[in-house]
Amino acid sequence: MSTNKLPTQAEDFPAWYVEVVKRAELAEHGPAKGSMIIKPHGYAIWELTQRALDDRFKATGHENLYFPLLIPMSLLEREADHVEGFAPQVAVVTHGGGEKLEEPLAIRPTSEAIIWSTYKRWIQSYRDLPLLYNQWANVLRWEMRTRLFLRTSEFLWQEGHTAHATADEAMAETLQMLEVYRQVAEDVLAIPVHMGRKSPGERFPGAVETYCIEGLMRDAKALQCGTSHFLGQNFAKAYDVTFLNADGEQEHAWATSWGFSTRMVGGTIMAHGDDAGLRLPPAAAPIQVAIVPIARTDEERVEVLEVAGKLRADLAAAGVRVRLDDRDQHRPGYKFAEWELKGVPVRIELGPRDVAAGRVVMASRLGGEKEEVALADVASGMAERLASVQKALYDDALAYREANTHEIASFDAFAAGVEEQGGFWVGAWCGDGACEAEIATKTKATIRFLPIEPTDPGGPCVHCGKPGVDVAHWARAY
RNA sequence: CGGGGCGUGGCGCAGUAGGUAGCGCGCGUCGUUCGGGACGACGAGGUCGGAGGUUCGAGUCCUCUCGCCCCGACCA
Numbered sequence: 266m267s268t269n270k271l272p273t274q275a276e277d278f279p280a281w282y283v284e285v286v287k288r289a290e291l292a293e294h295g296p297a298k299g300s301m302i303i304k305p306h307g308y309a310i311w312e313l314t315q316r317a318l319d320d321r322f323k324a325t326g327h328e329n330l331y332f333p334l335l336i337p338m339s340l341l342e343r344e345a346d347h348v349e350g351f352a353p354q355v356a357v358v359t360h361g362g363g364e365k366l367e368e369p370l371a372i373r374p375t376s377e378a379i380i381w382s383t384y385k386r387w388i389q390s391y392r393d394l395p396l397l398y399n400q401w402a403n404v405l406r407w408e409m410r411t412r413l414f415l416r417t418s419e420f421l422w423q424e425g426h427t428a429h430a431t432a433d434e435a436m437a438e439t440l441q442m443l444e445v446y447r448q449v450a451e452d453v454l455a456i457p458v459h460m461g462r463k464s465p466g467e468r469f470p471g472a473v474e475t476y477c478i479e480g481l482m483r484d485a486k487a488l489q490c491g492t493s494h495f496l497g498q499n500f501a502k503a504y505d506v507t508f509l510n511a512d513g514e515q516e517h518a519w520a521t522s523w524g525f526s527t528r529m530v531g532g533t534i535m536a537h538g539d540d541a542g543l544r545l546p547p548a549a550a551p552i553q554v555a556i557v558p559i560a561r562t563d564e565e566r567v568e569v570l571e572v573a574g575k576l577r578a579d580l581a582a583a584g585v586r587v588r589l590d591d592r593d594q595h596r597p598g599y600k601f602a603e604w605e606l607k608g609v610p611v612r613i614e615l616g617p618r619d620v621a622a623g624r625v626v627m628a629s630r631l632g633g634e635k636e637e638v639a640l641a642d643v644a645s646g647m648a649e650r651l652a653s654v655q656k657a658l659y660d661d662a663l664a665y666r667e668a669n670t671h672e673i674a675s676f677d678a679f680a681a682g683v684e685e686q687g688g689f690w691v692g693a694w695c696g697d698g699a700c701e702a703e704i705a706t707k708t709k710a711t712i713r714f715l716p717i718e719p720t721d722p723g724g725p726c727v728h729c730g731k732p733g734v735d736v737a738h739w740a741r742a743y
Numbered sequence: 744c745g746g747g748g749c750g751u752g753g754c755g756c757a758g759u760a761g762g763u764a765g766c767g768c769g770c771g772u773c774g775u776u777c778g779g780g781a782c783g784a785c786g787a788g789g790u791c792g793g794a795g796g797u798u799c800g801a802g803u804c805c806u807c808u809c810g811c812c813c814c815g816a817c818c819a
Contacts, residue, residue: 296811416819597780598778626778
């Protein structure tokens with residue numbers, strides 16, 4: 266690991282980000298363009314996120330299944346908007362077994378096509394509905410520009426695909442999963458998010474409505490953190506999925522899909538990190554507590570490690586993810602810096618003086634003074650301590666977002682403000698896609714979201730002056 | 744696709760007029776160290792992205808080629 270200083274967030278945020286990802290051993294570039302090797306510390310963050318999501322999926326009645334990576338091109342091409350939206354990003358397998366394939370196979374950029382072509386066989390009657398399924402998978406999108414975690418050509422995610430008998434039920438499902446995403450983003454990753462609706466221009470290809478959770482990163486740029494789509498009957502029509510309702514009539518099924526990806530590991534880094542590196546929310550921290558033993562002599566080492574080992578066992582028994590850093594090739598100062606870089610929320614220093622006094626020295630990744638805590642109280646008080654770190658990170662991010670959210674007083678102020686300080690800019694929008702596009706061209710800011718229910722802004726569009734029909738949050742985004 | 748950059752020990756880099764490859768970190772052994780990124784000694788490790796060419800001789804010059812990264816347009 267390099268011991269040079271990190272670039273600071275203020276001088277070069279993108280460089281800071283890449284360096285943190287690499288030095289904290291979250292991930293590195295794979296050999297193929299835009300690909301990523303996720304290392305154990307990064308993957309463990311993803312695993313914790315996965316578990317939090319999966320538990321909630323199960324609790325809301327969903328089951329996991331798995332569909333194939335390869336999709337025959339003809340299948341993918343059935344839904345017009347969907348094809349048009351994804352065509353430029355699809356990688357295609359043309360050869361296999363040393364020969365050119367009869368029909369090229371697309372590597373899934375998302376799985377609506379293969380899933381809905383299959384649902385056709387699974388759905389006959391309203392009694393077969395709803396289908397509440399989710400899959401954990403990798404997908405591939407040929408991106409022009411990539412960034413570790415935030416945008417890689419291949420990424421890991423979950424994609425839920427549900428089928429319903431009525432539009433109302435499908436819409437309720439769409440919003441329910443959006444709420445699940447909000448909970449995981451806020452309660453687990455400690456990233457405050459807005460729940461909203463995408464403008465037609467930002468909608469998922471093939472969706473009737475796209476809802477999203479949207480967060481603000483430490484550089485005042487927005488990040489789309491998860492999306493939940495109400496697909497209407499578009500896919501059922503494209504893939505001919507019909508069912509007989511209770512009145513004996515054929516109907517097309519109603520669909521939703523929703524996804525949350527490894528991008529959020531990047532979001533967690535950018536929402537909380539500081540100039541010393543990562544700051545992980547305890548709920549998503551692979552290691553919540555690192556114990557650094559300190560000793561000079563062999564006798565001290567034996568004595569300290571014995572106490573440290575017992576402390577580790579006590580913490581583990583209390584349900585804490587704890588690491589005893591007993592590596593002897595590094596001195597304590599090195600370890601302090603490393604665990605800070607890796608974002609471990611709480612560090613415990615344990616040396617001969619502490620052993621003698623029956624206490625430890627505790628340091629929070631959030632800063633402040635080191636604190637002496639009686640050995641006997643460490644394990645019992647840890648859950649509460651971690652919870653307070655979790656809350657503090659969330660509160661900090663929320664305060665940052667509030668401080669970087671602005672009402673639009675005039676278009677010029679908006680354009681200048683978004684350029685100089687970033688953040689969310691809130692104001693009235695006329696609902697016209699052409700106007701939206703012009704704003705994007707002029708400011709590089711896009712509508713990140715509209716309220717879930719259209720809301721009268723009570724004034725004219727901030728750009729064109731036509732009557733406003735909705736309240737928009739604009740920002741520059743990843 | 745447009746603009747820029749880079750391919751040389753594991754990582755980051757240097758490389759003289761073309762003369763047979765070096766530095767820092769890391770790695771191994773030993774010793775001293777250990778409460779905020781330790782130090783010393785010794786040691787291991789490279790057909791310089793690939794192919795062709797010029798030359799007595801190429802990391803270095805020429806031609807071709809492959810790949811990756813960064814910045815913009817596309818996107819979770």
